[in-house]
Amino acid sequence: MSSSLRRGALAASAIAVSVAALSACGAGNNSQTLEIKPDNAATSVGAIKVQNATVITQPDLTSTGPAVVAATVFNTGTQPETLQSIVVAGTNKTAELHATKSQPLTIPAGGRLIIGGKGNASAVLGSSREAVKDGNAQKVTFTFSRTGDVSLRAFVVPAESFFTGWGPSAVPSASASSTASGSPAAGSTASESAKGTNKPSEGATPSDSASESTNAG
Template sequence: MSSSLRRGSLTATFVLSIATVTACGAGFDAETDQVGPMQAAVQVEDIKIQNVNVLLSEEEGGPAGVSARIFNDGAEDQTLVSITLPGSGEEMELIPAEGEDEIVIPARGSLALGGEGNALAIIDDPQGAGIAAGNAQHLVFDLSDTGEASLYARVMPVVDFFDYYSDWAPPTLDEVEGDDEAGIDEDAIEGVEDIEEGLQEGEDNEEAPADRLPGEVEDEDGDEVDPGRTGETGGTGED
């Protein structure tokens, strides 16, 4: 298969997953580097390799790929020669970016490995190479001038990567609206309206005894009556 055709089939597999797992890798001193195992990193001389993960394809028996960001603080360009797996002796297949012949890390610059439009490092048979989800995979990057840089990267599947965080997610808008509707108490609303009515009537009846609720009145015998009947019992009670 030509490198361009191979790139097309593999990019579709890894683009989204690589974008999600490397989104927090803003830089070598970024706060999210404190996560440790999530973002493997190593520095050898002028080369810094960060945010390294090994991603398993969502297709059973599919390939695996490496996502990483490689920084070159030196004054000369360097080429990524190989990525090997010491435990099995296997080597990742390196596929340069479209229109490139090599994977070059520019001087005073960086290169993204994995993702749409970027160079790829893949292995067709991850199971045969001993790559398994949840493992810390030993990888050795070989650079043209710096030489070898060794680290252990987390192996993770592409499928359902964010399910782990679902219990800590905020409620959706639909859930919030549903709770509001379910929590409406019509009797409570009517009760508030009754109290407001009583308060208004109490303001109109300034001479009401202090121990009488707002809006309450008494008839001639001193019995409380419905506020709506005040017109029948008004006055002093004398003819």
């Protein structure tokens, strides 16, 4: 066999070995590609699967307004499950849950619950800027009527870029909407005084209607 033929045979053998190795990575129940995990918070306990769990804070770092929890919950069981509470570790606070007509907190068998975003249910966490810091991965516990506690670590991110539509709504400032005596500010109309500012006041929480339209849960 000539040297050129030998080189061709060796090259063909090398290609065959490479293809076999790649095929082994991508096939079968133990394939390496199946070991790749998505870069988001997800877990499952029993019939409940929680995906894309995120804690979203006010975009203004100086704001003491509320944060929200966003997630998608799947019920793969044969019985309905009701979301009873959401707690973010370190805050000592339970999120205020709000259902909507199209998104109740009871998840039917084979159904899902979307928390956060326009028209979806919401979970509002009161002012906790000291305990909830952007960039953290904090433990969040979802409690369900049948399954009980389902915990995972969720990233804490500000309501910017992709998360703008899922973050907490801007809550009017109490000081801007009324005077110290409690009456509307002089020279302002009722509509003007109700507008307030875009910066939430300390301890303020969004109204049910605002949370139903823009907040995540």
